[in-house]
Every structure is written in C-alpha cells, then in structure tokens.
Amino acid sequence: MPTLRDATLEAPAPVRAVANAISQYVDRLGAVWVEGQIAQVNRRQGMNTVFMTLRDTVADISIPVTCSRTLFDSLNPPVVEGASVVVNAKPSYYANRGTLSLYARDIRMVGLGELLARLERRRQLLAAEGLFDPALKRDLPFLPTRVGLITAPNSAAERDVLDNAARRWPAVRFVVAHAAMQGPRSAAEVIDALARLDKAVEVDVIVIARGGGSVEDLLPFSDEALLRAVHAARTPVVSAIGHEPDAPLLDLVADWRASTPTDAAKRVVPDMAEETAGVAAMVARSRAAIHQRIAREQHSLDAIRSRPSMADPRTLLDERSVEVGLLVDRARRTLSHHLDRAADDIGHHLARARALSPLATLQRGYSVLQDADGQVITSAAGVGSGQALSVRVLDGRIHATSTTSELIDVPDESREEHG
Structure with a gap:
C-alpha cells in the first residue's frame, strides 16, 4: 500500500491509510489540560465509561470526552451539565468512525464551577451536622406582633416586603434592620442585625430579603457563620434571597424559604380580605348550624307537646286515680274477708273454750x-x-x-x- 507521500491521482491512498495515519499522529500527542463547559453527560447502563460533551466557553465548538465511571463517581461535587471544568485528557482518534475525542484522566472545577463545588461541600458538611433537618423547622406565627426585616437600605426588596405586607394586612408593624446585602461585609452585618432582632421580645418572625443577583453576589448568604447564626436564633427566620432559581444555603437552614421578597410578605402576614371572607363564611356556617339545631329542638318539643299526656296531664292522673280506687276496694274486700274469717275462728275457739270451762258447768x-x-x-x-x-x-x-x-x-x- 503506498504511503500518503506517494499518493497520486493515478495511485490514490485508501481511506483506511488516511484514518490510520491520523490515528497514529494523534496517538503521539501527549495529555493536555483543556478548559470548557460540560454541555452533556451520558451515563449508559452497564458501561464503565461515561460520555460527555465539552463545549468551548466562547466559540460554538464542542468535542466528545470520555472518562471512567470510577473517576466520574469520585468527583465531589458531582459534575452536572453547565459546570465549568478543566480536564486533563489525552486525544484519541477512532478510525472506524472517523471521530476525535478526549479521554479524561482528571477533572477539576474552575471559576464558578469551583465556587459551586465549595458550596456543595459546605452543604454536605452542614447537612451531616443536622442544620438542615426538617424537624427543626418552626411554624410561622399566624399574626406576628412585629416583623423583623433585614435588607439593604432603600432597596427594592425592602419596598416589596413593606408594600405587599401592608396591602395584605394594613396593621402590620415592621422593625427594619439595614445591612449590606453584597460584598465582604455583608455576612457580618447580617449576623449583627439578626442578633439585634432576635433579642427584641416583640419581634415574632425575621425576614432576610435581597433581590436577585449572580452566584458571586449571593455568596454571603451561604456563609457558614451566618448559617450557624440562623440555626441558633430563637425567632423563626424567613429566607427571601434572589429569585426562584437562586438557591443559597440560607434557604436550607431557614425555617421558611420564600422564592422572592414579595413571596416573603405573603408568608409572614395573612391576607385581610381572605381572612374577612373566611370569618364571614364561618359566621354563616355557625348561623346555619344554630338555626338547624333550634329547628331540630323545636320539632322535638312539638312532638313532645303533641302527646296526650302533655296535651292534658290530668288524663294520666284520672287513669291512676281509677286504678288507686280499684286497688283500695280490692284491699278493703280482702281485709274484710280476712277479718271475717278471723272472727269466725275466734268464735269457734271461744265456744270451744266456753264448753270446756268449769263455769259453763256451774251455770x-x-x-x-x-x-x-x-x-x-x-x-x-x-x-x-x-x-x-x-x-x-x-x-x-x-x-x-x-x-x-x-x-x-x-x-x-x-x-x-x-x-
């Protein structure tokens, strides 16, 4: 078979020669560190190889990546689609299909991926300590005397919580403690504000509210010191950080997680219109139940009053009087009969005694x-x-x-x- 150098129009090289040449060239390449984003993960049942797609972070270019299941399962946190990683891989060319792929020997999180990995490890450690145990979650008061609010001054989150809570329950009262909601001082200031509100006896629930932001902006709300402070607080805490997709670790340790600051306002106070309607419905049900009970009792009274004994109570007395008269007559007849028999017996005994008496002889x-x-x-x-x-x-x-x-x-x- 002629080499690729000797290939001509009259004596071209076969496909296999080209494929093998490319395979041999790629095999001579060493391992290389490649940065990209995991676009797809495919774990096939019964196979020891995991298939992934690594996409360039800027250009629309991707390349298949394979690794052993053992390496993939040992990663902590586990690799998920969308994670930014650096892969130490060796290029390989599969001649039968004419595809180029990378065989990964090591996978490490970088940038946001590394940050998420640290947060995941922190979540696992705190979960093992029991800080996220659902049994520790406390119920929110139905109508709090005071609501503590920790948020940035003049922020949209503060306006959302105050305005929505006032619309739902106009009599609600807030104790607002301002703190930095972003930056290196954020966690410490939130912890200090939480301690002040937790000591206030009139505060029945505390809301920590912030608008949306990037993962780096919301990082203070996954701070371990803040999480332990919320866990130790005696007052129920509501976490209202970011929007629905955002999930700082504060959501896991708080007693209640609100998807947005507006949702937090709905959680801490009831809706006056709904409660008024509920009271009206209960009053109507109570009134109906009372009317039904009165009607049932009135029906029972009418049934009792319709009985002959209640219509004319003397009827029973007359019947019993007749019975008493009959019993008296019967008793008199019985007593008279007994007295007559006794008198006859006495007469017989007296006659017998007189007959036997000596006086009768003397007479x-x-x-x-x-x-x-x-x-x-x-x-x-x-x-x-x-x-x-x-x-x-x-x-x-x-x-x-x-x-x-x-x-x-x-x-x-x-x-x-x-x-």
Whole structure:
C-alpha cells in the first residue's frame, strides 16, 4: 500500500491509510489540560465509561470526552451539565468512525464551577451536622406582633416586603434592620442585625430579603457563620434571597424559604380580605348550624307537646286515680274477708273454750265442793260431821258445815268415766 507521500491521482491512498495515519499522529500527542463547559453527560447502563460533551466557553465548538465511571463517581461535587471544568485528557482518534475525542484522566472545577463545588461541600458538611433537618423547622406565627426585616437600605426588596405586607394586612408593624446585602461585609452585618432582632421580645418572625443577583453576589448568604447564626436564633427566620432559581444555603437552614421578597410578605402576614371572607363564611356556617339545631329542638318539643299526656296531664292522673280506687276496694274486700274469717275462728275457739270451762258447768246448776284447805271433795266418804266446807257456785261461794254424809251407789259406767 503506498504511503500518503506517494499518493497520486493515478495511485490514490485508501481511506483506511488516511484514518490510520491520523490515528497514529494523534496517538503521539501527549495529555493536555483543556478548559470548557460540560454541555452533556451520558451515563449508559452497564458501561464503565461515561460520555460527555465539552463545549468551548466562547466559540460554538464542542468535542466528545470520555472518562471512567470510577473517576466520574469520585468527583465531589458531582459534575452536572453547565459546570465549568478543566480536564486533563489525552486525544484519541477512532478510525472506524472517523471521530476525535478526549479521554479524561482528571477533572477539576474552575471559576464558578469551583465556587459551586465549595458550596456543595459546605452543604454536605452542614447537612451531616443536622442544620438542615426538617424537624427543626418552626411554624410561622399566624399574626406576628412585629416583623423583623433585614435588607439593604432603600432597596427594592425592602419596598416589596413593606408594600405587599401592608396591602395584605394594613396593621402590620415592621422593625427594619439595614445591612449590606453584597460584598465582604455583608455576612457580618447580617449576623449583627439578626442578633439585634432576635433579642427584641416583640419581634415574632425575621425576614432576610435581597433581590436577585449572580452566584458571586449571593455568596454571603451561604456563609457558614451566618448559617450557624440562623440555626441558633430563637425567632423563626424567613429566607427571601434572589429569585426562584437562586438557591443559597440560607434557604436550607431557614425555617421558611420564600422564592422572592414579595413571596416573603405573603408568608409572614395573612391576607385581610381572605381572612374577612373566611370569618364571614364561618359566621354563616355557625348561623346555619344554630338555626338547624333550634329547628331540630323545636320539632322535638312539638312532638313532645303533641302527646296526650302533655296535651292534658290530668288524663294520666284520672287513669291512676281509677286504678288507686280499684286497688283500695280490692284491699278493703280482702281485709274484710280476712277479718271475717278471723272472727269466725275466734268464735269457734271461744265456744270451744266456753264448753270446756268449769263455769259453763256451774251455770247449768252444778257446784264445786271444797274443804277448808281448798281441796276439791269428790267423794262423800272423806267428809266428816261438822267439817267446814266451801261450795263454789257460778257467782260466788257458800260457806257451810257438814252435818252428815251419805254414800250413793254410782253406776259402773260412771266409775269408769271418773276413773
């Protein structure tokens, strides 16, 4: 195969010869430090190589860059699209496709990229300490007595917060502490203003507000000393730095993050119109609930009053009076029946007792003869002449003296009956 030097119109060099020559030439080049911006990152599943596109920061020129997955994953902070980097890479030419690429051996952040890397490392360290723990976030008061505001004097952020808060709640009161919101003295002045407002008993919430700016302008609000001061403050802090895309570390440690100073004004005070409408709605609901309760109770009262017992209370008394009368009559009949039976029993017992009583015998004309000692004389044989005797009759006693006694024959039946 002829060399490229010997190639002529009649004996041209094949494509492969040109491709191989270029590959050999590029392979003789050493590693080079290249500065650019990461335009694209492609991590393919299951591959140990990461594919990136490095774009020139001024001209519209880009070149593919590859690196090992191990190198890419070890970068802290991780490389993201848009980061400015300096790459130590060796050029390589892929002959089969005719493409030139760089194989990166080292990747370092530079300029803004290096600044973002430092901020990312700081964020990771403070997060590991727990300064950004959501459990530490405090709720904002519904209606603060005083609102502390830290901002630059005569700034647009100050006007936004004061005007929007006054429109939402005209009675709101602010305690404004001015501080530099940019430059090397900014962090120290904001920390001093925060300490003053945090000591004020009447201040219920503190707003740190600043308008938008570059990453370098917002760098004081990622200062570690300021972050620790906000973390230690006893008063809830609202971070209102920059616009929605801006994300200083103050947003992470503050109790509430507002996207703009205007949004901060909406967070710290309620809207009077909304609250008035809410109160009116609650009054209407309460009135409706009370009317409904009264109507329900009135319906219950009407139902109770419509009952016969409530329409004429004497009805129950009359019914109970009849029942009492019947029970009284029944009790009287029962008692009279018991008394009659008891009287009959007493009469029977009295007749039996009278029949057995000696008085009944005496009443029939019989008498009881007793000697002077009161012993009953049952036989004439024991009575001598001149013996003092006592005769017991029905209504008294008769004292007598025996003259004579005479025995009379008693039938056998009588003897057996008297023993």
